[in-house]
Amino acid sequence: MNNRKTEIGVGLFISAGFIALLFLALQVASTGTITNGETYTLKAKFDNIGGLKVRSPVKVGGVVVGRVSSIQLEQLVPVVSMDISKDYTFPETSSLSILTAGLLGEQYLGLEPGFTMEGMDIGMLEEGAYIQDTKSALVLEELIGQFLFGQSNED
Amino acid sequence: MILDGLAGIGRQGLNFFATMGRAGIMLFNALWALPNIKKSWPLLLRQLYVVGVQSFAIIVVSGLFIGMVLGLQGYTILVGYGAENSLGPMVALSLLRELGPVVTALLFAGRAGSALTAEIGLMKATEQLSSMELMAVDPLRRVIAPRFWAGFLSMPLLAFLFSAIGIWGGYLVGVEWLGVDQGNFWGVMQAAVDLNRDILNGFIKSLVFAVVVTWIAIFRGYDCVPTSEGISQATTQTVVHASLAVLGLDFVLTALMFGE
Amino acid sequence: MSDNAYVEVKNMTFSRGERVIYEDISLSIPKGKVVAVMGPSGIGKTTLLRLIAGQLKPEKGQIIVDGENIPALSRNGLYEARKKMSMLFQSGALFSEMSVFDNVAFPIREHCKLPEDIVRSMVLMKLNSVGLRGAANLMPSELSGGMARRAALARSIALDPDLIMYDEPFAGQDPISMGVLIRLIRSLNDALGLTSIVVSHDVNEALSIADYVYIMANKKIVGHGTPAQLAKDDSPLVHQFMAGEADGPVPFHFPSQPIEEELAEVLK
Numbered sequence: 001m002n003n004r005k006t007e008i009g010v011g012l013f014i015s016a017g018f019i020a021l022l023f024l025a026l027q028v029a030s031t032g033t034i035t036n037g038e039t040y041t042l043k044a045k046f047d048n049i050g051g052l053k054v055r056s057p058v059k060v061g062g063v064v065v066g067r068v069s070s071i072q073l074e075q076l077v078p079v080v081s082m083d084i085s086k087d088y089t090f091p092e093t094s095s096l097s098i099l100t101a102g103l104l105g106e107q108y109l110g111l112e113p114g115f116t117m118e119g120m121d122i123g124m125l126e127e128g129a130y131i132q133d134t135k136s137a138l139v140l141e142e143l144i145g146q147f148l149f150g151q152s153n154e155d
Numbered sequence: 156m157i158l159d160g161l162a163g164i165g166r167q168g169l170n171f172f173a174t175m176g177r178a179g180i181m182l183f184n185a186l187w188a189l190p191n192i193k194k195s196w197p198l199l200l201r202q203l204y205v206v207g208v209q210s211f212a213i214i215v216v217s218g219l220f221i222g223m224v225l226g227l228q229g230y231t232i233l234v235g236y237g238a239e240n241s242l243g244p245m246v247a248l249s250l251l252r253e254l255g256p257v258v259t260a261l262l263f264a265g266r267a268g269s270a271l272t273a274e275i276g277l278m279k280a281t282e283q284l285s286s287m288e289l290m291a292v293d294p295l296r297r298v299i300a301p302r303f304w305a306g307f308l309s310m311p312l313l314a315f316l317f318s319a320i321g322i323w324g325g326y327l328v329g330v331e332w333l334g335v336d337q338g339n340f341w342g343v344m345q346a347a348v349d350l351n352r353d354i355l356n357g358f359i360k361s362l363v364f365a366v367v368v369t370w371i372a373i374f375r376g377y378d379c380v381p382t383s384e385g386i387s388q389a390t391t392q393t394v395v396h397a398s399l400a401v402l403g404l405d406f407v408l409t410a411l412m413f414g415e
Numbered sequence: 416m417s418d419n420a421y422v423e424v425k426n427m428t429f430s431r432g433e434r435v436i437y438e439d440i441s442l443s444i445p446k447g448k449v450v451a452v453m454g455p456s457g458i459g460k461t462t463l464l465r466l467i468a469g470q471l472k473p474e475k476g477q478i479i480v481d482g483e484n485i486p487a488l489s490r491n492g493l494y495e496a497r498k499k500m501s502m503l504f505q506s507g508a509l510f511s512e513m514s515v516f517d518n519v520a521f522p523i524r525e526h527c528k529l530p531e532d533i534v535r536s537m538v539l540m541k542l543n544s545v546g547l548r549g550a551a552n553l554m555p556s557e558l559s560g561g562m563a564r565r566a567a568l569a570r571s572i573a574l575d576p577d578l579i580m581y582d583e584p585f586a587g588q589d590p591i592s593m594g595v596l597i598r599l600i601r602s603l604n605d606a607l608g609l610t611s612i613v614v615s616h617d618v619n620e621a622l623s624i625a626d627y628v629y630i631m632a633n634k635k636i637v638g639h640g641t642p643a644q645l646a647k648d649d650s651p652l653v654h655q656f657m658a659g660e661a662d663g664p665v666p667f668h669f670p671s672q673p674i675e676e677e678l679a680e681v682l683k
Contacts, residue, residue, distance in 0.1 A: 003197070009208040010200055016211070017312025020319035021354075027341065028247050028322060029350040194525075277511075286508035286567075289468050290522045290574075291497040297525075 039066065039083035040127045044096050049078045050137025051107045052098055058082050058109040068109065082109065089124045091116045097135035107137060178374040185295040185303060195301060202305035206267045210313060213266050214259060218317035221254060222246065222324025229325070230333050242335050243344030246325030247318075251353045252413070255318035257405050260364035263310055264397035268372035271302055272393040275376025276386035284377075299373050306369030307362070314361035356412045363404060368397040420479075421446040421578060421610040422467055427476030429459075429466060436462055438634040439476070444627075449604050449611040451625035453618065453656065454632050460614040461505075463631075464580045467612070468502060469493045481577065498526060500578040505586060507567035509555035515542070516551040519570045526574060541569040545599060561592030565599070572603060578610045579603075585617040597624050618657060630656055 049071060058066040066084035073079070084090075093114025100107050114133075116122050125131065229245045275298065278284050284294040322344075329335040348354070372393045379389035422444040429437045436459040444450045452460055465471045467478055469485045478485045483496055501522075509518050519538045523529065529537075542548045545565040555563055564584065571579055581600065585593050601624045604611045615621040622628065622642040630638040630645070630653055638645060638653035645653060671677070 006200055006204040010203045013203070013208045013211055013309075014312065017315050020312075020315040023319045024251065024315060024322075024354050025350060028251070028319075028344055029348045029354055281511070282504045282506055282508035283510055285465075285470065286502065286504055287510075288470060289497055289500070289502045290525065290570075291494045292522070292525045293494065 038086045040086055041069065042082050042084055042125055042129055042131060044080050044131040044134050046078050046080060046098065046134050046136045048136040048139060049080060050098055050139060052080065052109070052137065056106065056108050058084065058111055060111045060113060065111065090114070091122050091124055093122060094125065094131060095133035095135070096131045098137035177378060178370065181295065181299065181374055181377055182303070182370060185299040188296065198301040199304055202301045203309060206302070206305040207309035207312065210263060210266045210309065213262055214313045214317050215320050217258065217262055218320035219324040221258060222250065222321030223328045225249060225321065226325035226328030230329055230335065239335050240339040240343055242325070242329045243340040244347035246329070247322050247344045247348050248353060250318040250321040251348065251357045253405070254321065255314045256357050256360035256364055257401060259310065259314040259317045259361060260368055260401040261398055263313065264368045264372070264394055264401065267306065268368050268393050268397050269390045271372040272376040272390045273386055275373060276379040276381070276389050279377065279379060280381035280386060299377060302373055303369050307365045310365030310368070311358055311361045314357065318357065360405065360408050363408060364401050367400050367404060371397045371400065419446045420444060421481060422612070423479040425477040425479070427466070427473045427478060429462065429471070429473040435634055440636050442629050442636060442639070444610060444612055446610050447608055448626040449601065449613060449624050451613045451615060451621040451628045453615055453621055453628060453630050455656065456616055458631055460631065461582050464502060464582055464612065464614060467580065468497065468500060498574065499576055500580065501571035501576040502580040503564070503568055503571050503582060503584060505583045507563040509563055509567055511555050514551070515547065515553050515555065515558070515566045518555065518566060519573050522570065522573045537573070541573050545569045561588050561595070564596065568599060572607065575607060576609065581611065581613045583615055584613060585615055585620045593620060600624055632656065
């Protein structure tokens with residue numbers, strides 16, 4: 001009798017704990033399994049990566065398709081590696097740019113899928129491939145500098 | 156004078172290490188042998204009830220209130236920057252990363268830890284542990300081990316409960332009362348909370364706290380001076396030492412997990 | 416006598432911190448007898464029982480129980496050896512969260528894999544022998560001191576041990592329960608063929624049931640013999656203890672400087 005009450009109490013307690021975990025995992029955390037599913041790696045060189053960080057998202061038209069896995073310098077040029085979901089493939093002519101979400105938001109990589117044309121030999125990007133067409137981050141100071149420089153030239 | 160002081164410090168240091176040593180030996184002896192499942196299960200069940208189920212109410216109520224306070228405070232701060240849409244991630248991240256594991260551990264030390272110390276201390280004072288030993292039943296395995304495992308298993312579950320209820324409390328205040336958009340609250344939260352980085356790390360934290368708090372509680376009881384004064388002192392020590400250990404370890408773990 | 420000794424202590428020295436409790440003592444407890452160990456309080460009679468049970472380790476000497484040297488045993492060996500002995504604590508030490516029945520069933524359930532109905536009949540038999548069968552379902556907190564001690568006695572004989580140690584069984588008992596306990600100790604010893612060690616400072620009660628008596632004082636054994644022999648013993652220590660005199664070889668005062676000096680300092 002007493003033992004039964006204990007068993008029921010403990011059972012309820014454990015279930016409540018797991019329901020809480022389920023709630024946290026499904027309702028609170030991101031349900032997109034981009035980083036957990038199968039991925040392949042793409043790389044890209046930039047002149048300047050600005051405020052890009054490891055784990056920054058890679059988006060196509062606003063949809064997250066992958067995340068930055070590492071940022072390194074190779075021969076003094078920044079190289080960004082990305083884990084891209086296997087669900088998506090992109091042609092070699094795709095371009096990559098570092099964009100900012102809003103005026104003060106986080107920086108992310110915008111991937112612009114390139115064209116494919118029959119008859120032309122355009123392959124798809126595979127594991128470890130480099131995206132050739134990249135646009136670096138906008139650095140505010142350089143922008144202002146260019147603007148001022150351009151102004152003074154006109155005079 | 157100086158020599159006396161140095162000798163005092165040395166003695167304190169030796170005492171400290173001796174205590175650590177006794178605590179380690181106790182835990183090792185309690186856990187090293189594989190338990191007899193058929194005999195241990197009812198004991199564990201009973202302790203899960205005492206340690207887990209009876210801490211349930213305090214965890215749920217505190218979680219709800221802390222979540223509601225987070226919602227209210229967060230809103231008044233964030234609305235000044237026009238960023239009240241970030242209320243969701245603020246509430247969720249503070250709970251999952253810090254408040255869930257830490258406050259649960261502190262409450263657990265006060266509610267279950269002190270009770271464990273007092274119970275074991277009283278068993279020692281009334282010679283129940285001794286008589287068990289003389290009946291060739293090892294009190295470390297019969298009394299200490301099930302209590303340790305119960306604490307170890309309960310704390311993460313309680314921490315999950317705390318965070319979940321807290322987030323719901325934040326939702327109640329933020330969305331239902333203050334009018335933050337519901338879609339934004341959950342959507343922005345989901346974009347910001349990561350299963351591995353936030354939920355898993357919170358889980359690891361609460362496991363570490365579970366070991367430390369339960370260990371301190373049962374050791375203080377087991378090692379207490381078997382008088383009423385000794386037991387009350389041991390109970391106080393449990394709460395103080397466990398709370399300090401939790402807060403200190405929290406800093407170390409946070410630095411390891413989230414520090415660059 | 417040492418041929419059939421069940422417990423034998425040889426040249427044992429034990430001290431707690433700086434304080435020496437026993438200095439080079441030897442004694443032997445013959446099989447099947449009730450042996451009383453008496454002495455003034457505070458000289459560590461309980462400590463002797465804990466030494467025999469292996470809960471404490473002596474500095475020097477041997478403690479041999481049923482042919483095994485207790486201090487030299489491994490942890491597991493010690494637990495095996497303890498299955499043959501049991502101890503009745505001064506407080507009874509019943510487990511407060513279990514009923515009297517579960518308390519007595521505890522050692523049986525822990526050590527034997529028996530079906531529940533056999534456990535039940537064993538427990539009821541043990542409780543019957545101490546006269547508490549009717550109290551099986553009470554909790555220890557509902558028992559009087561004397562009943563608690565009898566329940567604890569039932570628990571200590573649950574597994575039919577070879578050796579049973581009583582720690583101050585008569586302390587704080589009313590005359591009726593004292594009489595009951597004396598009878599129980601004697602009859603259990605004879606009926607079950609136990610060896611009993613009774614530690615006590617209640618001279619008359621201990622003498623009335625003991626076959627052999629050791630008297631301890633000042634870290635030593637100061638006298639031993641059958642109760643009849645001891646009554647005739649003329650050593651001052653034994654005499655002081657048996658007659659209950661306040662001062663003698665065992666000083667009334669805790670060691671201190673003479674009272675005149677201390678008072679003189681206070682009055683200065």
